[in-house]
Amino acid sequence: MSNNRFGQDAALIALDKFRTGKIDRRGFMTAMAGLGLAVAFRPGRASAAVSEIVVCNWGGAALEAFQKAYGAPFKAKSGIEVVVDGTGPATGAIRAMVDSKNVTWDATDGGMTDAVVLGKGGYVEPIDYSIVDKSLVGEGLAAEFGICNYTYSNVLAYDAKKVGATAPSSWNDFFDLEKFPGKRTMCKWIQGQLEAVLLADGVKPEEIYPLDVDRAFKKLEPLLPHLIFWESGAQSQQLFRDGEVVMGNIWHTRANLLRKENPDYTWTWNQNLMFASAWSVPKGNPAGKKVFDFINSSMDPEGQVTLLRIMGNGPSNPKALALMTAEDKAVYSLAPENAKTGLPISAQYYADNEAELQNKFLDFISR
Amino acid sequence: MTSFQRWAFCLTVPAALLTLCLYVLPILQVLALSFTEPTLGFGNYVALFHNAAIGRVVRTTVIVSAVTTVLTIVMSYAVAFALVHMPPAPRRVALFMVMVPFWISVLVRAFAWITILRRNGVLNSALVGSGAVSEPLELVYNQFGVIVGMVHYMMPFAIMLLYANLSEIDLRIIQAARSLGARPVTIFFRVWLPLSVPGLAIAGLFIVIFSLGFLVTPAILGAGRVLMVAEYISVQISSTLRWGVATALSTMLLLVVGILVALAMRSPALRAAFEGGRK
Numbered sequence: 001m002s003n004n005r006f007g008q009d010a011a012l013i014a015l016d017k018f019r020t021g022k023i024d025r026r027g028f029m030t031a032m033a034g035l036g037l038a039v040a041f042r043p044g045r046a047s048a049a050v051s052e053i054v055v056c057n058w059g060g061a062a063l064e065a066f067q068k069a070y071g072a073p074f075k076a077k078s079g080i081e082v083v084v085d086g087t088g089p090a091t092g093a094i095r096a097m098v099d100s101k102n103v104t105w106d107a108t109d110g111g112m113t114d115a116v117v118l119g120k121g122g123y124v125e126p127i128d129y130s131i132v133d134k135s136l137v138g139e140g141l142a143a144e145f146g147i148c149n150y151t152y153s154n155v156l157a158y159d160a161k162k163v164g165a166t167a168p169s170s171w172n173d174f175f176d177l178e179k180f181p182g183k184r185t186m187c188k189w190i191q192g193q194l195e196a197v198l199l200a201d202g203v204k205p206e207e208i209y210p211l212d213v214d215r216a217f218k219k220l221e222p223l224l225p226h227l228i229f230w231e232s233g234a235q236s237q238q239l240f241r242d243g244e245v246v247m248g249n250i251w252h253t254r255a256n257l258l259r260k261e262n263p264d265y266t267w268t269w270n271q272n273l274m275f276a277s278a279w280s281v282p283k284g285n286p287a288g289k290k291v292f293d294f295i296n297s298s299m300d301p302e303g304q305v306t307l308l309r310i311m312g313n314g315p316s317n318p319k320a321l322a323l324m325t326a327e328d329k330a331v332y333s334l335a336p337e338n339a340k341t342g343l344p345i346s347a348q349y350y351a352d353n354e355a356e357l358q359n360k361f362l363d364f365i366s367r
Numbered sequence: 368m369t370s371f372q373r374w375a376f377c378l379t380v381p382a383a384l385l386t387l388c389l390y391v392l393p394i395l396q397v398l399a400l401s402f403t404e405p406t407l408g409f410g411n412y413v414a415l416f417h418n419a420a421i422g423r424v425v426r427t428t429v430i431v432s433a434v435t436t437v438l439t440i441v442m443s444y445a446v447a448f449a450l451v452h453m454p455p456a457p458r459r460v461a462l463f464m465v466m467v468p469f470w471i472s473v474l475v476r477a478f479a480w481i482t483i484l485r486r487n488g489v490l491n492s493a494l495v496g497s498g499a500v501s502e503p504l505e506l507v508y509n510q511f512g513v514i515v516g517m518v519h520y521m522m523p524f525a526i527m528l529l530y531a532n533l534s535e536i537d538l539r540i541i542q543a544a545r546s547l548g549a550r551p552v553t554i555f556f557r558v559w560l561p562l563s564v565p566g567l568a569i570a571g572l573f574i575v576i577f578s579l580g581f582l583v584t585p586a587i588l589g590a591g592r593v594l595m596v597a598e599y600i601s602v603q604i605s606s607t608l609r610w611g612v613a614t615a616l617s618t619m620l621l622l623v624v625g626i627l628v629a630l631a632m633r634s635p636a637l638r639a640a641f642e643g644g645r646k
Contacts, residue, residue, distance in 0.1 A: 092605035117608070183486070188591040189606070228508050229591025243487045355607035362602065363420035366427065366594035 050290040052081040057109040059086025060234075062311060066109075069307035070149075070298040077297060080290070091118055094282050098123045103284045106291040112276040113191065115146025116351035125281040131292035136299035137316045138334065143347070146278030149298055150313035153274050153333035153342065154192040157255035157267035158247035159240060168247055169268050171200035175223060182246035185239050188229040188365070190358045191350055192273040194220075195343055196249050199271050209349045213357065217364055229365060240265055253312035256331050269338040275345050276316070308332060398618045404611035411615035421599070421616070428595045431510060431585070432578035435517045439574050440567060442518070443525035447566075448559070450526070451533045462530075469523050477587040480516045481507055484588075512588040520584060521577060525570040532566025533559075564636045572631050576624050596620060 053074070057066055063086045071082030087093070089108035095118075097103045110118075118124040124145050134142045141148035158168050163180050173180060174196065186193055194216040195208055201219045203212070228245060230236040236250040240258050252272065258265035279295050287294075297303075304315035305323045314332045315321075321335065329335040333342065350357075368376070401411050415421055450461055468476065483489045484507035491503040506512055536559070544554045582597040589595075596616060603613035631637045 090605040091608055092610075095608060121608070231586070231591070242485055244485055355609055358602070358607050359420060359609075362591070362594055362599070363423060365591050366589075367423065 050080060050287045052083050053106045053287050053291055053294045054083045054085055054104060055107045055109065055294075056085045056087055056089040056105040058088045062086065062109075065307055065310040065313075068310065069303040070294070073300060073303045074294050074297040078293060080294070082294065089280075091123075094118060094280075095121065095123050098283050101284065103282045103286065105282055106285040106287040107279045107281055107295060109149065109277060110146075110280055111191070111350075112141075112143060112146055112148065112278045112347035113350040113354060115143060115278045115280045116347050117354070118280055118282075119145030120351065123283055125283055125285065127279075127281070127295070128289060128292045131289065132296045133299065136296075136319075138318045140344070141276050141316050143278070146280045147295060147299075148276040148316035149279045149295075150277050150304065150307060151274060151316055151334055152277065152313055153252045153269075153272040153338075154187075154196070154249050155252045155255055155267040155269060155272045156196075156247060157240070157250050157252075157258065157265065159243070159245070159265055161264045162243075162246040167266075167268070169270055171196045171271055174247060174249070175200050175219070177223075177226065180246060183226050183228055183244060184223070185228045185230050185236060185245045185248035185250065187236070187249060188231045188362070190354060190361045192275065192345055193249065193361065194357075195273050195345065196271070199343070205343050208343060209346045210353075211349070211357070213360065220364075224365065224367075227365070252331065252333060256312045269333070270341050272333060272338065272342045273345055274333055274339065274342045276347065277313070397614055398621070399614075400610050401614035401618050404614065411611040412619075414612065415615055415619065421612075424594050424596055424599045427510075427593060428579060431513055431517070431593065431595060432575055432581075434514055435521060435578045436571055436574045438514065438518050439521040439525050440571055443522050443529055443570065444563070444567070446522070446526050447529035447533050450530050451536075465523050465526050468519065473520060473583050474587070476520065477516055477584050480512065480519070480588060484512055484515065507588055508590040508592055510589070510593050513585045513593045516584040516588045517578060517581060520581075521574050524577070525574055528570040528573060529563065529566045532563055532569075536562045565639045568631065568634065568637045572627065572637065575627065579620060579624065 055066060055070070057063070063084050066084045067082065071084060074080065074082055085105065089105060089110055091110065091114050094105075094108060094110075097105070115124065119126070126144050127142070127147050129142070132142075132147060134147075137148050141151075156168060156171060156174060158180075160167060162182060166179070168174065168176075168180055174184060186196075194211050194213065197216040197220050198208055198212060199205065201215060203215075228239060230239060230248070230250070233251055233254045236248060237254045237258055239245045239248065241261075252267065252269075255265065255267040259267070279298070281291055281295075285291055299317050301315060301317045301320035301323055304317055304320045305328065307313050308315060308320070308324075308328055308331065312331050314334055318334075321329070321332075324332065324335075329338075333339060402408065404411070446461075446465065450458055450465075453461060481488070485491070486503040486505075488506075490506065494500045495503055506515075540558060540562070541554060544558050549557070580597050581595065582601060585593050585595045586598050600613045600616050600620075603609040603616075
């Protein structure tokens, strides 16, 4: 590729235009991709005036929601455009980008565990707490390589029409096939699955970690024939709509969407499993330090409540609680009455064990 | 080579170069990871053979692929055989029907099968409603559902391959057999079947190779209960970041497919199929 002089020259022209601000980064990357040179050239970070922040999330409705909750307020404050890319920042995708030195994302929306894993591997920048105000988020939500942008929970959701007079109220009931016959659904991805099993088996919440995997598998084995495993949120929702399952361990955001379309579907906050999602910054991100201004801005309670109202993703800034209506609080996993019996998922535990555990789990459920 | 043949050969050079640069080299790069991730050496390959879980994944893959191939070939042969014997007008309609699934995305087809096969689905409702069964059958989220989805995906390919082969069979041979007093069953087993071996071989090979690396259909219709090699590799790449194991397994898959093709090419039937156009 090094002997394609014309192509290189065309790329240089584009690079120049980009540096002097005549085209934005997206136009630049499009031009580079057109020339097949995206990897060969990267704008010098120091000289590039930052004209946009590229945020990568998981797409769908979250594209617009992130724009409204985080993008618009930041644009109003700083004049910098926020572009939301819904490709999905899987840890593997971030690693591939960093390895190939072709990073196009500034902030990625992943789990707190991903932040720890990526930090350990050296794929993300540490959060610059001289710019980002740590005290904006609740306790335990600011880590070296990730700061919580929103929270969510795995909850026990059920179909009120199918479970009979008494509704299931704990993970115990999830295992009670006599009182609640019918199929259940659990997630194929390990986080938040075995916790529910162990709680049902009587393990005290404070003794959940490290997970007793053998004990959990033993408890889960008899239930396997009655389980369907979901892998995407949409699928978990569909299983309820189709009447395939009577209850399931699903994200509260999906349970909320289900309840909105039909009040027969509902959930209990009892023993919910609380997750922190986090912003991470891939190493060599195009906007450089500027991204931390964006991250700091995304902690504003107003934007976070906006996100809660659109998607159900809970604020990480406790001040947001003051802005909430009763209706908002009903879908917020950190509202005091909902969080009472909640179990926080340990990001550190999964950062150390997830790969092995995930493989064990897949092997176990497919036996 | 005549000068025309040289020219013809030159026409393939751009495509070959493109394949080499954009396909073969990147693949080799990825496969090289299996020797360098996380440490230099054969560690990943040794681990493959000592991991019971991977063993089970491989067994599932082999069983599902084998059953899929056999069912696909048998049913596709029946369809292709019928196609060959149809008058031209209905044949055009039938060929069109065979091609329709081709144009529908594999994802849509997988979800359509769920709609048909699930507990409250089309099929179970009909079965329970008509009193044929008292309880809905477990038709999906298991190996059965995966195989149904895969066979449906593969059949158009197999039908086209078999149809191409069967329509080349000289019908005068059949007339000759008939004039010598052979009954239809005899004609089928002693004339049609032996002459379709090249088509069966190439369709079979194609389906086996395709099945071994199938990702979408098993993931959706298996819903976690049927774990095949491709999905396992995908999880190791994108979720658990065990690229060493993933690339080692990919290398093995590629190797197995390569060996299958090499073995198959040794058989006269398959060579005939590949060289069919050169009569």
